Amino acid sequence: MIAASQKLSEWVGGLRFGDLPQDVVTATRLRIVDVIGLSIAGGQRPFGESVRRAAADLHPGTEARIWGGKARSSMLGAAFANGALSQALEFDDTHNESIVHMSSPAVAAALALGDRLRSGGRDAILAVAIGNEISCRVGSLAPGQFHKRGFHPSGLFAPFGVSWLAAKMQSLDQRQMICAAGITGSFAAGLIQCWVDGTQSKFLHPGWAAQSGIAAATLAKAGVTGPGEVLEGRFGLYASHLQDSAVVPDWNRLTEALGDEWESRNASFKPFPAAHVIHPYISALLRLRERHGLSEDQIHKIRCDVAPYIVGIVCEPQDEKLHPLSDSHGRVSLQYTLAEALVRGRLGKDAYQPEFLRDEAILSLTRRVDYRVDGTLPGPEQFKGVISVELTDGTILQEVEEHNRGSAENPMTTEEIVAKFRENVAGTLSADQAERLVDAALALDRFDDVSRFTELTVTDHD
Known part of the structure; x- marks a missing residue:
């Protein structure tokens, strides 16, 4: 049997910009817009300020830009910082089935490499499309199995997408690409113990993925070797992290119809800065609020019918979900999120502020949100929400x-995606600068030097 890494490397090595379907090109340009806006918004948060300070200490250099300021860093430092900042609001796109946040690390890595290599816009778009597709496919072999084991899929799977992305941009040969993927297996991580106490380490995972994938490709180019069966091998990613003979990965999902069927088409943009599986419930509740003019004092109880796989992600343990200690805690609480959305009538960039987390009207309604497991609801391939509101x-x-x-x-x-970008960059970029950046991103394939594009993210802020 031909190893998965070899098949993927053959595909990546032969892929050209002209091979990309037009809808994938269009979606990739929009994902670049989205991620840059999210990273700039993340930089406005205390978490963002901490990441920027750490990046300056850990990665001194001037090879690449950290978006939304005048700071520069090494290539790895910019990839790490921009990737980490882009998840600070839990607002970045997700591949539904695998629940991988694939674009944040891919865009951060491709543009950092592009800054250093002076790559063309087509090369950057192609690289992001490659990284996204592979991250989605690697994460789709056993969907729903990793959160419940304490792993964040983005931390596990996205580094592999970035390693092939970086290998493509650095013109690695097939053998080097295979080694880069093998090396990446030593970097794949993503523990979510931070969900227990509401701390911030999960937000770092796209940054680690961006940095690790680039590092793996660079090491392989320099001659470092890595295992050829890092995914399916005896001690590979799935054997080591699943450790359950009853769960058999669907290996066909990894390489079947590569280039013909694009799994990244099944990734969703986010209209709300919360765990993606909560989104259909937010939309449903806000529609009821608007249609019936609901206020929190009219509501006796809100019940959500949920698929079994989301219970341990956003419904339990009850104490954590009913009393979020921080914004990161709140973003993965079905109960709190619905309460804030109904009380405030929206859930945007300014959600989960400390004063909202302590607002008794919101917390009182939080305690009136319940859930019921419904095994007939679809798995992660379709985020469906069923909600029932009982009035007083x-x-x-x-x-x-x-x-x-x-x-x-x-x-x-x-x-809508551009409007989200505008909201996210407000306070950092001027309205004119935001429009120039959007226009440039939507025409990125016409740029012969990506660094001319990333210049548009520079402001006088630090």
Whole structure:
């Protein structure tokens, strides 16, 4: 049997920009817009300030830009910082089935490499498309199995996508690409113990993935070797992290119809800065709020019917979900998130502020949100939400969101994604600068030097 890394490397080595379907090119340009906006927004948070300070200490240099300021860093430092900042609001796109945040590390890595190598825009788009596709496919072999084992899929799977992305941009040969993937297996990580106490380490995972993938490709180019069966081998990624003979990865998902069927098409943009599996419930509840003019004092109880796999992600343990200690805690709480959305009428960049986390009106409603497990609901391939609101007068209101907003089946428009970008960069970029950056991103394939594009993210802020 031909090893998976060899098949993937053959595909990556032969792929050209002209081979990309137009819809993949269009989506990739929008993902670049989205990630840059999210990273700039993340830089406005205390977490972002800490990451910027650490990057300056850990990665002195001037090879690449950290977006939304005038700071520069080494290539690895910029990839790490921009990747980490882009997840600070839990607002970055997700491949539904694997729950991999694939674009944050891919865009951060490709543009940092592009700054250093003076790559063309087409090379950057191609690289991001490659990284996203491989991250999605690697994560799709055993969906739903990793969160419950304490692993963040983005930390486990995205480094592999970035390693092939970086290998492509650095013109590695097939043997070197295989070694780069093998080396990446030593970097794959992603523990989510931070969910227990609401700390911030999960936000670092896209940064680690971006940095690790580039490092692995660079090491392989220099002659360091890595195992050829890092995914399917006896001590490979799946054997080591699943450790369950009852779970058999679907290896066909990894390489079947490469280039013909793009798994990244099944990734969703995020209209809300919260765990993606909560999104259909937010949309359903906000529709009920608008349709019936609901306020928190009219509500006796909110019940959510949920698929079994999301319980340990956003519903339990109850004490953590009902009393979030921080914004990162709140973003993965179904109960709190729905309460804040209903009380405030929106869930945007400014959500989960400390004053909201202590607001008694929100916390009181949080305690009135319950869930019921429904085994007939779809798995992670379709984020569906079923919600029932019981009013104090006994009226029952029900709403269903079949597919989360931002998915292929219920897409956000280009205008909505650009509006999200504008909101995220407000306070850092001027309105004129934001428009120039959007226009440039949507025409990135015409740039002969990516560094001319990333210059548009520079401001007088530090």
